[in-house]
Amino acid sequence: MFNILAVVQHGRLAFESLILTASLRANAPDWQGRLILAEPLAQGAWAGHDTAISDPIRAALTAMGAEIVPFTAQHFGAAYPFGNKIEALSVLPPDQPFLFLDTDTLVLDALDQVPFDFTRPAASMRREGTWPEPPLYGPDYAAIWRSLYERFGLDFDSSLDTSQQADHWERFLYFNAGWFFGANPAEFGRRFLDWALVVRDDPGDALACQALDPWLDQIVLPLVIHSFGGGRPGPELAGLDGDVTCHYRNLPLLYARESDAAIDALEQAAAPNRIKKLLRDWEPAKKLIYQGKGREKIRPMFAGAPLPSREQPLRQQIKKAGWWMV
Structure with a gap:
């Protein structure tokens, strides 16, 4: 069995977490893992912000079996809220497989019947070609992505979908970070955080013209997944973003x-x-x-x-x- 992680905090995410949790309990009643909702504290990178969910919402989530676990965001926080999903991986039990879900997700059917292979991580392919945006005179898609793979000692060519044309964005490994999974959240999260900080703080020449906000998590996620031997999800995972879950x-x-x-x-x-x-x-x-x-x-x-x-x-x-x- 695996744990589910989502991030919850004051505002929209708190309301969405109610829907996520209620749909999980209603439509996947045989799933026996832990639903862990990571709540950023109003300190560290979230200092000065109201992050705590209300007591009534907290009580409702707990009554449905969710575990609300606090964490301190040290690196992203209010400056880059999407970084929550990177830093929140630290609250999960190490060596136990995990599935991360954005709170704006519905569970539609038996999640326990999805044949995950946690030794081969993957993420959502329900995405558009939002990044990168190659400038007119280069570097092109291949040069931009290759620079990232080589920076972290990864084999670039093995990540390519060679059924796609050489200059088409879908040739390159790119995910929506609305869901992703892996075998060891401690190792996955540590690498995700380390590499995201490297790209944020020193993008390099190939990324000089590229926007990193709000795409940083989706830039680094393919690199992390590839580094753990994962890649694009196979047809056995079609229920995610299909008839099992809906982001x-x-x-x-x-x-x-x-x-x-x-x-x-x-x-x-x-x-x-x-x-x-x-x-x-x-x-x-x-x-x-x-x-x-x-x-x-x-x-x-x-x-x-x-x-x-x-x-x-x-x-x-x-x-x-x-x-x-x-």
């Missing part, structure tokens, strides 16, 4: 593009009174779930037509209609 990103996008099964799972997870009385304090849940505006206003906007391949047009259309709520 919806935010509620407007969920209603716009996710399956009917995902919307049903969301609304069923949010239905119990003990959850409802907490989620109604979150404006997106109040309007889109409980007032029915997600089904009534957003869902019909995208019914009966192919969805755009990129997320940005969806966001723009929802914003134009006045329903972009995060």
